[in-house]
Amino acid sequence: MDKNKRFNPYVSVDAEEEIVISGIAGRFPNSDNIKEFQENIYNKMDLGSDDHQRWTDHIYEMPPRIGKINNIQKFDAGFFDIPASEAHVLDPGFRILLEHTYEAIIDAGVNPAELQGTNTSVITAINVSDTNIDLLYGKPHVAGLPILGCNKAMIANRISHWLGVTGPSYNVDAACSSSHFAMVEAYRMIRSGICEAAIVASVNLCLNPFIIHLFLRLGVLSADGYCKPYDEEGAGYMRSDAAVVVYLQKARYARRIYATYVYGKANCDGFKEKGITFPSFDMQKILLEEFYEECGISPLKLSYMEAHATGTLAGDAIELQAIDEALCAKRDFPLLLGTVKSNIGHSEPVSGHCQIAKVSSQQNTVNTTIQGDPF
Numbered sequence: 588m589d590k591n592k593r594f595n596p597y598v599s600v601d602a603e604e605e606i607v608i609s610g611i612a613g614r615f616p617n618s619d620n621i622k623e624f625q626e627n628i629y630n631k632m633d634l635g636s637d638d639h640q641r642w643t644d645h646i647y648e649m650p651p652r653i654g655k656i657n658n659i660q661k662f663d664a665g666f667f668d669i670p671a672s673e674a675h676v677l678d679p680g681f682r683i684l685l686e687h688t689y690e691a692i693i694d695a696g697v698n699p700a701e702l703q704g705t706n707t708s709v710i711t712a713i714n715v716s717d718t719n720i721d722l723l724y725g726k727p728h729v730a731g732l733p734i735l736g737c738n739k740a741m742i743a744n745r746i747s748h749w750l751g752v753t754g755p756s757y758n759v760d761a762a763c764s765s766s767h768f769a770m771v772e773a774y775r776m777i778r779s780g781i782c783e784a785a786i787v788a789s790v791n792l793c794l795n796p797f798i799i800h801l802f803l804r805l806g807v808l809s810a811d812g813y814c815k816p817y818d819e820e821g822a823g824y825m826r827s828d829a830a831v832v833v834y835l836q837k838a839r840y841a842r843r844i845y846a847t848y849v850y851g852k853a854n855c856d857g858f859k860e861k862g863i864t865f866p867s868f869d870m871q872k873i874l875l876e877e878f879y880e881e882c883g884i885s886p887l888k889l890s891y892m893e894a895h896a897t898g899t900l901a902g903d904a905i906e907l908q909a910i911d912e913a914l915c916a917k918r919d920f921p922l923l924l925g926t927v928k929s930n931i932g933h934s935e936p937v938s939g940h941c942q943i944a945k946v947s948s949q950q951n952t953v954n955t956t957i958q959g960d961p962f
Contacts, residue, residue, distance in 0.1 A: 599883065603839035606777050606848045610695025610834030612687040613944055616654030616827055616931045620690075625948050627930065631957050634931045635812060635825050642796045650803055652812025653793050654827030654932040659683065667749055677736040678718050680790040681745065683830045684711065688746050688786055691832040696842030699750055708754035708782040710773055711743040712765035712789035714936040717798055746786065754782035760936070763895075764853065765789060766831070767939035771851035773835050784836040789937040793826045802826060807899060814898045814932045815959030817907065817924075821900025825932030831940035845947040850882035866902050871909035879914070886914040889922060891953055893942045896926035897933055898959070929958045 611621060616634040618624035627634055635652040662682040664674035674682070692699050719737045735741055739758045747756040755776065759769040766789040773785035793799060802808050809815070809823035835848060854874045856867035879886050892910065896903055907924075915922055927945045934941050945954065 600778075603837065605838045606774050606835055607838045607841050608833055608845045608848060608943070608947060609836055609841040609843050610691040610693070610697070611831070611845060611944060611947065612690035612694055613829065613831035613940070614656045614683065614687065615829050615934075615941065615944075616656060619657055621944060621948070624944060628927065628945055628954050629952070631955050632930060633813075633957060635814075635827075637812065639796075641794060646796050646800055648803060649796060649800060650808050650810065650812045650825065652825055652932075653799065654825060654829070654934070655793070656683075656828040656830065659792065659828075662686075673732050673736060676733040678716055678742070679794075680713065680716065680718075680792045680830065681736070681742040683792075684742060684788045684790050684832060685746060685749065687830055687832040688750075688788055691786070691834045692750075694843070695834045695836075697834070702784075703751035705752055705784070706754045706782050707750070707752035708773060708776055708785040709743045709746045709750075709752065709756045710769040710785060710787050711739070711746075711758045712760075712769040712787070712936045712940070713739045713742065713758055714760055714762055714765055714791065715798065717792055717795035720795070743788075746788065750786075752786075754785070761853075763897075763933070763935050763938055765936035765939075767851075768853050770833070770835075770848065770939065770943075771853050774848050774851040777835060777837065784834065784840070786832060786834055787940075788830075788832040789940045790830040791934045791937045792828050799826055807897070809898065813958055814928045816894070816896035816898050816926045816929050816956060817903050818898060818959030820960075821903060822898065824898045824928060827932035827934045829931065829934035829937040829941055831937055831944055833940065833943065846943070849884070850878065852878045852881065866905045868905045868909055871906060872913045875909060875913035887918060889914060891923045891925065891946075893946050894924050894926050895938070896924075896928055898928065923953055925954060925956045929956045 613621055615624040618627050634654055636655045637652045659679045664671055667685050743756045743758055759765050761768045769787045773787050776782045777785055807823050812825050814824040854870055856870045859865055859867055895906055927941050
């Protein structure tokens with residue numbers, strides 16, 4: 588048994604059977620929708636914010652900036668058939684995903700009513716909820732509704748319930764790779780016939796200053812509140828809100844196509860001498876090499892790569908080394924690299940979706956990576 592092999596090689600299919608992104612919606616720092624987000628990225632905007640209006644208490648050593656989305660307190664509960672008593676204790680991130688699920692389906696040219704009874708899967712990618720502590724433990728609730736409003740598994744189920752879809756419905760929590768892994772899962776299920784379409788939704792809200800402070804003490808946040816990918820200083824990143832929903836289906840049924848999801852793959856570092864949070868060069872290199880081998884695409888055909896690039900010294904250096912050795916050894920022309928984190932910071936479980944939102948609309952252009960002095 589080859590210990591490094593994770594999945595079977597990709598089997599090519601007819602163009603009509605390819606998996607495509609046909610709808611996408613979202614909200615990003617200082618960008619209320621996908622169009623605003625894409626325009627801001629194109630115009631090289633730094634979308635971080637230095638106001639702390641979300642909390643009034645002064646906390647020592649707080650980073651001066653975060654990426655914040657707008658209108659998180661607004662919600663039309665009646666539209667989604669949610670009683671006011673439930674909506675009041677529903678995690679704001681969950682409310683936002685319901686809204687953008689509707690938008691993504693409409694964006695795909697589909698009436699949400701058409702999905703009722705279909706074998707459509709719903710996969711959410713949610714990591715830490717900053718509001719769970721307040722809603723679950725802040726005060727007693729007679730009806731116990733916060734259990735439903737704050738349970739990460741329930742948001743996927745709530746979306747499935749509202750749409751009336753019957754495919755697999757669950758949450759993926761894989762930290763910063765959550766939305767990426769959720770997309771891989773959706774791709775596999777559609778390709779294998781487990782479901783006919785998939786809604787993949789992710790959200791991150793930075794609402795609790797004490798959680799931000801913990802990230803700072805962990806040593807991953809920059810002191811100045813900027814995210815500078817591939818910077819020689821490697822000072823860390825800025826935490827960021829984001830919410831993205833993607834609608835996936837086979838090309839034969841798509842009324843709009845933003846991008847083709849050709850293949851998906853993931854692995855795990857396993858044991859590392861330097862500790863669980865330290866990245867593995869070997870496993871990143873293996874992942875890249877196996878990915879292109881399995882999907883039958885030569886790395887030489889790759890012209891641009893939207894990289895992870897969090898702005899940490901160890902992470903960026905190891906990622907660059909893995910990309911260089913796995914993809915660039917036989918190249919006689921540069922491989923262009925970029926990252927949306929230079930504009931919005933790190934949205935953690937949503938970061939993979941933010942990358943997709945950026946590159947799915949670049950239309951033969953490569954947006955500039957801002958901030959920092961590359962090493």
